[in-house]
Amino acid sequence: xxxxxxxxxxxxxxxxxxxxxxxxxVPKEYAWNTPEEYEAEQENIEKCLKWLCNNPLGDSxxxxxxxxxxxxQWLAGAPFxxxxxxxxxxxxxxxxxxxxxxxxxxxxYYLLKHLNDKDQDKxxxxxxxxxxxxxxxxxxxxxxxxxxxxxxxxxxxxLKNFVKEQKGG
Numbered sequence: 001x002x003x004x005x006x007x008x009x010x011x012x013x014x015x016x017x018x019x020x021x022x023x024x025x026v027p028k029e030y031a032w033n034t035p036e037e038y039e040a041e042q043e044n045i046e047k048c049l050k051w052l053c054n055n056p057l058g059d060s061x062x063x064x065x066x067x068x069x070x071x072x073q074w075l076a077g078a079p080f081x082x083x084x085x086x087x088x089x090x091x092x093x094x095x096x097x098x099x100x101x102x103x104x105x106x107x108x109y110y111l112l113k114h115l116n117d118k119d120q121d122k123x124x125x126x127x128x129x130x131x132x133x134x135x136x137x138x139x140x141x142x143x144x145x146x147x148x149x150x151x152x153x154x155x156x157x158x159l160k161n162f163v164k165e166q167k168g169g
Contacts, residue, residue: 022051026067026070030073038074045071053102053109053130057137072101081108084120091146092144103131105130106127106128125160129154
């Protein structure tokens with residue numbers, strides 16, 4: 001009896017966890033014209049960003065692309081969001097263009113949770129943290145020469161120092 005209960009618990013536990021990380025539905029059609037319409041969609045956008053930031057890049061590629069398009073369109077028009085992306089501060093995108101989206105997702109997710117935080121250095125760090133987290137989950141990206149120094153700093157908990165060095169300070 002104990003073995004059966006333990007087996008059921010083991011089988012159910014991953015399902016409970018995955019439900020909390022489940023992708024919210026992307027509307028078939030979407031358009032936002034007023035600040036109120038953008039605000040009304042904010043909670044779903046946060047869920048989408050969380051999913052994009054936490055799920056491996058190689059999983060659910062078609063869904064990831066659909067969610068990314070939805071999120072990026074919302075971010076491009078949201079009147080209360082301003083994301084600054086300076087590609088000079090993320091040189092790895094020359095070798096891994098798709099990571100630009102992951103970087104933006106990380107910054108946007110943090111900014112939505114902290115709308116009054118305008119610290120660009122902190123936002124930059126949040127974007128890099130997501131890139132590092134997702135890159136570590138990929139065999140190809142985790143071996144990338146372009147990402148290696150940043151990933152090493154991330155694993156050692158020294159990403160902030162790495163960024164300072166990259167900025168020349």
